[in-house]
Amino acid sequence: MRGDELVLLTIAGAWHGRxxxxxxxxxxxxxxxxQLAAVGALLLLVFRHTGLAGAIGRLALTVLIAxxxxxxxxxxxxxxxxxxTVGITLGTAATMGTLLALGVIATRARVVIPVGGMIVSGFISLPGAMTGLILAGVDPSPRSDTRWS
Structure with missing residues (x-):
């Protein structure tokens, strides 16, 4: 079943259930x-016309939003x-720089954008995870005697 069919089914269910x-x-x-069409058009532009420089620019925009x-x-x-800003910029730059420098990922926009997006999304979830640990009474600092197990 396609996405549009699922949306129509959901709308019908909501209408039927009043x-x-x-x-x-x-x-x-x-x-x-x-939104999906706009993002798709932007990615198509980056993939076809800007190469690695455009991918890095797109990744910088992702970091600013994050x-x-x-x-x-x-x-x-x-x-x-x-x-x-400082934390996510340094973390993303160090991670992406290492992956690119060591040849772990290709230096193509079609690779840099999704991998960079995954790295940034990991940084977005980190503050919430740390807050949860702190509220649970776990000290996440490296010098802590609290065990994580």
Missing amino acids: LRLARDITVAAARAAL DRVIARRTPALPRAPLTA
Whole structure:
């Protein structure tokens, strides 16, 4: 079953169940389709015309968006936007630089963009994981005597 068929089935189910969600589902599906088309067009432009430089630019844009997400999720962190920007930029640059320098991944946009996106998404989830550990009473610092097992 294709995605559009699943959306139509969901809309029909919401309408049949009188959940009053059919319109919201339709609007959300239309917005998602437009966003997907826009991202697809951007990636096509990068893949066809800009090469590795465009991929690095796209990855930089991803990092800028991600640091805002991290800063919003960790408001108690002193200077959250600056801390997030520096941390995610250095972490992503070091990881991608190592992978590219050692030849682990190809220096093509079709490889750099998805691998870089996965690295950035890992950095986005890290503050939440650390906060969860701290709230659970686990000290995540390397000098901690608390065991993680």
